[in-house]
Every structure is written in C-alpha cells, then in structure tokens.
Amino acid sequence: MYELNRKLRKIEGYDPAAGTSKIVLDANESPFNINDTFREEIAEGVGKLALNRYPDPYATEAVKAFAKFYNVPESFVTAGNGSDELISIITSCFLEKGDKILTLSPDFSMYAFYGKLYETNVTVMQKDDIYNTFSVGKVIEHCNNNDIKAVIFSNPCNPTSLGIKREEIIRLIKNVFCLVIIDEAYMDFWTESILPDIAQFDNVIVLKTLSKALGAAGIRLGFAVAGETITGALRAAKSPYNTDLLSQEIGRIVLSHPETAKENINYIVTAREKLQEELVKLSDRYPCLDKVYDSVTNFVFIKTSKGLEIYEKLLTRGISIRYMGIYIRITSGTEEENAEFIDALKDILAQICEAE
Numbered sequence: 001m002y003e004l005n006r007k008l009r010k011i012e013g014y015d016p017a018a019g020t021s022k023i024v025l026d027a028n029e030s031p032f033n034i035n036d037t038f039r040e041e042i043a044e045g046v047g048k049l050a051l052n053r054y055p056d057p058y059a060t061e062a063v064k065a066f067a068k069f070y071n072v073p074e075s076f077v078t079a080g081n082g083s084d085e086l087i088s089i090i091t092s093c094f095l096e097k098g099d100k101i102l103t104l105s106p107d108f109s110m111y112a113f114y115g116k117l118y119e120t121n122v123t124v125m126q127k128d129d130i131y132n133t134f135s136v137g138k139v140i141e142h143c144n145n146n147d148i149k150a151v152i153f154s155n156p157c158n159p160t161s162l163g164i165k166r167e168e169i170i171r172l173i174k175n176v177f178c179l180v181i182i183d184e185a186y187m188d189f190w191t192e193s194i195l196p197d198i199a200q201f202d203n204v205i206v207l208k209t210l211s212k213a214l215g216a217a218g219i220r221l222g223f224a225v226a227g228e229t230i231t232g233a234l235r236a237a238k239s240p241y242n243t244d245l246l247s248q249e250i251g252r253i254v255l256s257h258p259e260t261a262k263e264n265i266n267y268i269v270t271a272r273e274k275l276q277e278e279l280v281k282l283s284d285r286y287p288c289l290d291k292v293y294d295s296v297t298n299f300v301f302i303k304t305s306k307g308l309e310i311y312e313k314l315l316t317r318g319i320s321i322r323y324m325g326i327y328i329r330i331t332s333g334t335e336e337e338n339a340e341f342i343d344a345l346k347d348i349l350a351q352i353c354e355a356e
C-alpha cells in the first residue's frame with residue numbers, strides 16, 4: 001500500500017475563507033472589482049490574445065507596467081503566480097535542506113508552511129504580546145548568533161495591521177548577513193516601502209501582489225523585486241510558464257492605471273479609519289474587546305476572548321470576518337458594508353458581553 005512520507009502525513013493545507021457570505025470581510029481583498037472599472041479594456045485586451053500559444057515566461061508587459069507603477073528597474077522584477085508562488089520558489093531555492101530560516105508570529109502563516117515543506121529549519125520568534133511587533137535589534141542578534149540564512153516577514157504585517165518604519169528595516173538589512181525577504185503586500189496603504197532603496201542592497205527581496213490594494217486577487221499575480229543577481233536566479237528557478245496570458249494582460253491593464261489605484265486606495269484607507277474608530281468606541285464600552293490595534297493597512301486586528309462567538313454570530317447574519325483564536329481580523333469593505341458590520345457587531349456585543 002502506498003504511504004505518504006512523514007512531512008505529507010501531517011500536512012495541513014491552507015484553509016481558505018469560505019466566500020459565500022453577503023458581506024465578505026475575511027480575506028483582505030479590495031471591495032472594488034477591476035471588472036467594473038476596466039471591463040471594456042479587459043475584454044478588448046483579452047479578446048486579442050493568442051490563447052493557443054504559450055505565454056511570455058517573463059511576463060514582460062506586466063513587468064514593465066509594474067516597474068513603471070512602482071518606479072523600479074524592470075531588470076529587478078520577477079512575476080509570479082501570486083506572491084504565494086514566489087514565497088514557495090524562494091524558500092525552496094534560496095535555502096537548502098536544513099538551512100535555518102527565521103519567521104515571526106503572529107505573521108503570514110505561509111512562510112513557515114513552505115519552510116517546513118522544503119525541509120528547512122524554521123524558527124518562529126514570538127512577537128511582544130502587548131505591542132504585537134518585533135524588535136529589529138532582537139532579530140539582528142538572533143540572525144547573527146544562530147547562522148540564520150533567511151529572515152522573512154510582512155511589513156505592514158498581516159494579521160497584526162502594524163508596520164515597521166523604513167529606517168528600522170534598513171537598519172535590519174544592513175546589520176545581518178542573511179537574505180531578508182520583506183513582504184510588502186499591504187504597503188500600498190502605507191508610506192514606508194523600501195522599494196526606493198532596493199538598488200542599494202544585494203541581500204533583499206521585496207514581495208508585492210495585485211491581490212490586495214489593486215483589487216485583482218482573482219488573477220493570481222505577484223512580483224518579487226530584488227537586485228539583478230537574485231532576480232536572475234529567481235527567473236531561472238521558477239517554472240517557465242508560471243503566469244498565464246490572461247493574468248499578464250489583465251495585470252498589465254490594472255498597473256497601467258495608477259490614478260484609479262490611488263483613488264481606490266484613498267477610499268479604502270478612509271473607510272478603514274472610520275471602521276477602526278467605531279471599533280475603538282465599542283472596545284471602550286465592551287471590555288470583552290480587549291484591544292483594537294493601530295492599523296496602517298486595509299484591515300483591523302482585535303484581541304478578544306469572544307472571537308469565536310462573534311465570528312459565528314456574524315456568519316449567521318451573512319457577514320464573514322477572520323477568526324484566529326484570541327484575535328479577530330476584519331477587512332475594510334465599502335463604507336456601507338462596514339456600517340452594516342458595525343450594526344451587527346453592536347447587536348452581538350449587547351448579547352454576549354457585559355457593558356462597562
């Protein structure tokens with residue numbers, strides 16, 4: 001009888017958000033569908049594609065549009081099937097079996113997942129529980145004292161919604177010998193990207209995605225930005241046709257409209273600020289919402305002992321948020337969706353929590 005090997009016997013796949021709710025605030029997506037904004041341009045662009053042919057292995061047109069959008073050299077950019085695929089390629093290729101990789105917690109779970117899958121030696125450093133962020137000094141010390149080959153984290157962080165400033169990130173990069181992978185999936189909502197400095201460093205990979213601020217999670221397009229040596233290796237190591245013709249074309253269109261992206265981002269940030277204010281007010285009234293963290297992203301992160309009850313009761317009202325043990329995470333939707341969520345939450349808190 002065929003038996004799975006040890007690492008596959010205990011593997012747990014990613015548990016995706018269900019997505020059948022009326023109001024979906026659980027996956028940090030954009031509330032704006034690019035098909036509403038660019039329907040004609042997409043129909044025309046996609047209509048012309050030679051779908052009998054293999055796609056461009058380097059997604060040249062999408063990469064060009066990305067490079068222009070973020071003002072980085074094209075020669076620094078690799079396209080991937082979502083940044084998720086790029087995380088997989090980086091952990092499998094830039095680390096050898098048994099190499100030590102440092103991740104943090106709470107942070108995006110896929111880093112440790114791929115690290116383990118590729119048989120690297122994963123260390124998870126716990127973040128300070130009160131501030132839920134990490135000390136750059138501690139990470140530098142840990143990397144240098146423990147022969148860490150790569151450190152990977154998101155900035156701003158999913159799920160904590162907090163960010164670390166550019167100078168601190170640069171201090172980290174300059175003081176370690178290992179590869180530093182910075183996942184800037186949410187940096188479009190903040191201002192502390194290190195992309196403007198990327199050419200100075202030969203040990204950095206910045207990951208970007210079209211899935212969050214740019215509203216294109218459905219097309220699976222992510223990008224890695226790094227110096228030419230790393231980029232050359234990434235392009236060589238990835239599977240040849242990792243991004244398809246449709247994604248490349250739709251990605252190119254989305255990235256060619258920075259003004260639309262900016263408008264949407266401004267809307268989302270304003271909506272998230274309001275959402276957060278409402279949540280802070282509720283946490284003042286209901287101590288069972290222990291802490292509403294600051295946010296520099298499109299979502300709000302809350303520490304609460306009632307997470308499961310809140311999550312389940314919201315679901316029965318057609319609203320999905322993310323439940324994560326002692327935390328819940330709520331993506332900002334449209335202003336109307338957020339208002340509906342707040343109304344539902346007020347009802348639920350009145351039922352299940354003592355007011356102050």
Ligand SMILES: *Cc1c(COP(=O)(O)O)cnc(C)c1O
Pocket residue numbers: 028081082083084085108154158183185208209210211212217220221222
């Ligand atoms: C959503 C998310 C991703 C995944 O991006 P894809 O490009 O859709 O694979 C990567 N990193 C973080 C931190 C995320 O939250």
